[in-house]
Amino acid sequence: MNQSGSGSQNILRPLVHLTNNPLSLIGVVLVTTAAILLVFLAPSMWAGSASNPYLGILIFLGVPSVFIAGLVLIPAGIILRKRREKAQGSVSTAFPPLDLANADFRRLLIFVGLTSVVNLVLVSQIGYGATSYMESVEFCGQTCHTVMQPEFTAYQNSPHSRVECVKCHIGPGAGWFVKSKLSGVGQVFAVTFNSYPRPIPTPVHNLRPARETCETCHWPQKYGGDRLRVINKFGDDEGNSQTKTVLLMHIGGGNGNVGIHGVHLGAGVQMRYAPADESRQSIPVVEYNKGDGKWVRFVAQDAKPEVVAKFSSPDSMRTMDCMDCHNRPSHTYQLPDRALDAAMSDGAVSPSLPFVKKESLELLKGSYATHAEAAQKIAAGFEKYYSDKYPAVYAQRKDEILRSAKGVVAVYQKNVFPEMRVTWGAYPNNLGHADFPGCFRCHDDQHVAQDGQKIVQDCSACHSMLAMDEAAPKVLTDLGVSAAPKPAGQ
Ligand code: HEC
Ligand code: HEC
Ligand code: HEC
Ligand code: HEC
Ligand code: HEC
Incomplete structure (x- = not known):
């Protein structure tokens, strides 16, 4: 001093x-x-x-x-x-x-x-x-409760419910951390000033390439072989008749570049495509190099020439990665029909109540302003249906009816979020082709190369169909499978 x-x-x-x-x-x-x-x-x-x-x-x-x-x-x-x-x-x-x-x-x-x-x-x-x-x-999913509620809820019902958000959304290393942080600053402002879009738009443009995140846990060489897939369905008749579809999925991968994984992402393979719309649901151009250095360009026959012309250089295209098929690995929203089939096969909604599938489906498709309103109206509507139409069943099996009503409400609350304008089907799932275009965005028999080759739509290229909507498929009995199937589309 x-x-x-x-x-x-x-x-x-x-x-x-x-x-x-x-x-x-x-x-x-x-x-x-x-x-x-x-x-x-x-x-x-x-x-x-x-x-x-x-x-x-x-x-x-x-x-x-x-x-x-x-x-x-x-x-x-x-x-x-x-x-x-x-x-x-x-x-x-x-x-x-x-x-x-x-x-x-x-x-x-x-x-x-x-x-x-x-x-x-x-x-x-x-x-x-x-x-x-x-x-x-907890922090990522719940801090801005309403904003993240759809993704957080769907996440909890997914196979990744034990994987932290940052593992997929940021991944390892400092570079992406800083990148994501800069976009995070904008997000905080949007939440503070209540100016964020509803629903939150997808695809996430600054999401890190999937191969750098997903492959920290899953690696392409690993998934060899085929996998049995059982899809349970219930009808809209009085007995809610149950059927099963059995597919053998040719997942492939590993050496030899075979099967679904091997063909798109195997060693040396390169694939890129041009999405014509924001949500990547329409794909006019696909370019593919199966590892021999020769690029094949497939163009959709119904695409407008001026749209195709926009995609002449590789920079104008997106490199195909895991998320182009698995775009809902963790935020898996289901359509009402499928979600109910799943709830009925795991017993949350009793499949033995008359017309339960049909009636629940109608209630689920109603429009409600909030989860609370949906809970109240769906449950009340469900109970009223049985007390009016089947008073004897109602008197004898009231507990089962109340429990099932709760199951239907849960289906709604897991998939629809009125506050965020997430309605049925707001987020398309690209894995498959039954509910959304999915694989058929390219595999539609419309994408043709100069030499006339087409991207295949052969029904047995991706899966063998072992049974189609059968009550008791023989193949399952033969295999001894009494599958309690997992819900479709993850
Ligand atoms: C297994 C990987 C994975 C995990 C774990 C994960 N996400 Fe995602 N998330 C994704 C993918 C993939 C997308 C969609 C990307 C696309 O379509 O471009 C996505 C999209 C989103 C979106 C955009 C809206 C939408 O649904 O497409 C938000 C918001 C989001 N995630 C939040 C979260 C939060 C919060 C968590 C943790 C509770 C989380 N994510 C955990 C992979 C993951
Ligand atoms: C931190 C590790 C981790 C990361 C990162 C991760 N996963 Fe997973 N994944 C898992 C675990 C654990 C499971 C559940 C396995 C089980 O249930 O047997 C799983 C399950 C899956 C399944 C379902 C498998 C089935 O049986 O149906 C798919 C598909 C999948 N992951 C794809 C992805 C994709 C795509 C990404 C990147 C967006 C990703 N995963 C990122 C750990 C991870
Ligand atoms: C061309 C579309 C496509 C691409 C690209 C793709 N997958 Fe898959 N994947 C599928 C399909 C279809 C299945 C089978 C789903 C089923 O069984 O219903 C599957 C199954 C899986 C499974 C479950 C495998 C098993 O044996 O249980 C995992 C894990 C997985 N994929 C991870 C990945 C990862 C990680 C990537 C990126 C490296 C990736 N996938 C890229 C279409 C794709
Ligand atoms: C972006 C476009 C695109 C999408 C989306 C796409 N594929 Fe492909 N797929 C291709 C191209 C290109 C080929 C190579 C040309 C061919 O073999 O038809 C191919 C080839 C295949 C093959 C090999 C067919 C054979 O026998 O030669 C399988 C299996 C396959 N895809 C499965 C799938 C599945 C399953 C999905 C959806 C989960 C899917 N693909 C989504 C572009 C796509
Ligand atoms: C490019 C690959 C590919 C081609 C070609 C293909 N499928 Fe599929 N298919 C899939 C995938 C992936 C799924 C979804 C499996 C899942 O739910 O995980 C599926 C699911 C299905 C299902 C079950 C639908 C449901 O209700 O869940 C049926 C039925 C089916 N395919 C029939 C066909 C028929 C018929 C053809 C021939 C016109 C065909 N598929 C061609 C990939 C393909």
Whole structure:
């Protein structure tokens, strides 16, 4: 400490004196807190170990705002104190030197020292916990509750319900972390000002290429072989007659580039396509190189020449990856018919109630403003149907009816989100071709190469059809499969 009245002392002495007011001291707390937070959070961010956009928002927006607020409060307090002293006529001209005998200086030192220590203890204790919390599914899925409710709910009903959001949405490494963070800043503004689109648009344009995220857990060489797929359906007759479709999916992959995975993503294979619309449901041009270096260009016969002309260079196209088929690996919304079939096969809705499929389907297709309204009206409508039309059944099996009503409500609440305008089918699923164009966006017998080759639509190219809508497929009895099937379309 400089004891003689040097230049800096001459400026600092009155400042230290004037800073001694509540407003400036709050400013001091804010500035020290922000500075210490920055020192602790910034390294973890640059190392890329913290991989959550919200942490970045905190670092990029939150902490600096606090810092600046503090910086504004300190001089504001000083000016106010000066004015007050002037008004009281008590403006001091001589200031004690900056040493421990000076009460103003002592107070300021103790203040800065104490807040720093408290901050250090707090940050080191809760910092780690807070960082991991922000990476957690609860934080991503539930912080902005209404906004993420559809994706979060669908996620919980998916095979990835134990995989953290950031594993697919950001993946490993610092580069994508920063990229996602920059888009995250925009998202926070959109939520704050309630200006986000409903439903949240898809596809997600800045989603990292699937092969870098999905392949941290699944690798293409792994999926060899065929897989049995059993699809359960219930009819709209009084007995809700049950049928099964059995497909043997030729998943393939691994060596030899065979099957669904091998053909599109096998070693050396390259495929790119041109989506004509935002949601990638219409695909006029596909280019394919099966590994021999020769590119084959397929053009949809019904596509307009001016649309096709737009896609002449590889840059204008999208490289095919996992998500072009598995675009709903984790946010799997079902159509009402399929969702009910699943609920009936797992017993949540009793398949032995007369006309339960038909009646539930009608209730599900009704329009409701909120989940609460749907819960109330669907349950009431369901109960009324049985008490009016089947009073004997209603009297005998009331519990089963009430339980099934709940099952129908759950089907609605898992798939429709009126507040976010997510209605039935709002998000198309590209895996398959029964509900949405899916595989048939390209495999429609319309995409032709110059030499006349077509992208195949042969029914046995992707699956062998072992049974089609049969009550008791022989193949299942032969195999001894009593499959409780998983819902379609993941
Ligand atoms: C298994 C990987 C995976 C996981 C885990 C995952 N997502 Fe997604 N998410 C995707 C894919 C794939 C898309 C759709 C991309 C496309 O069609 O372009 C998507 C799309 C979205 C969308 C855009 C709207 C939509 O439905 O298309 C939001 C919002 C979203 N995810 C939020 C979340 C949240 C919140 C979590 C965690 C609760 C999460 N995601 C977990 C893969 C995943
Ligand atoms: C952090 C690890 C992880 C990541 C990343 C991941 N998955 Fe998965 N995936 C899993 C697990 C675990 C399961 C569930 C396996 C089970 O239920 O047997 C699963 C299941 C699946 C299934 C269903 C398999 C079935 O039996 O029907 C598909 C399809 C799938 N994943 C595709 C994807 C796609 C596409 C991506 C990238 C968008 C992805 N996964 C990213 C771990 C992951
Ligand atoms: C051309 C479309 C397509 C592409 C591209 C694709 N898949 Fe698949 N995948 C399918 C189909 C179809 C199935 C079978 C679904 C079924 O059984 O109903 C499947 C099944 C799977 C399964 C379950 C396999 C099993 O044996 O149980 C996993 C896991 C999976 N895919 C992951 C991936 C990953 C990871 C990628 C990217 C490297 C990928 N898929 C790319 C169409 C595709
Ligand atoms: C972007 C366009 C596109 C989409 C979408 C697409 N494919 Fe393909 N697929 C191709 C092209 C191109 C070929 C190679 C030409 C051929 O063999 O017909 C091919 C070939 C195949 C083959 C090999 C056929 C054979 O016997 O030669 C299978 C199997 C296949 N696809 C399955 C699927 C499945 C299943 C889906 C949907 C989940 C799907 N594809 C979606 C473009 C596509
Ligand atoms: C390009 C690949 C491909 C071709 C070609 C193809 N399918 Fe499929 N098919 C699929 C996939 C993928 C699924 C979905 C399996 C799932 O639900 O996971 C499917 C599902 C089905 C289903 C079950 C539908 C349901 O209700 O869930 C039937 C039936 C079917 N296909 C019939 C056919 C017939 C008939 C043809 C010939 C015109 C055909 N498929 C050609 C890929 C293909």
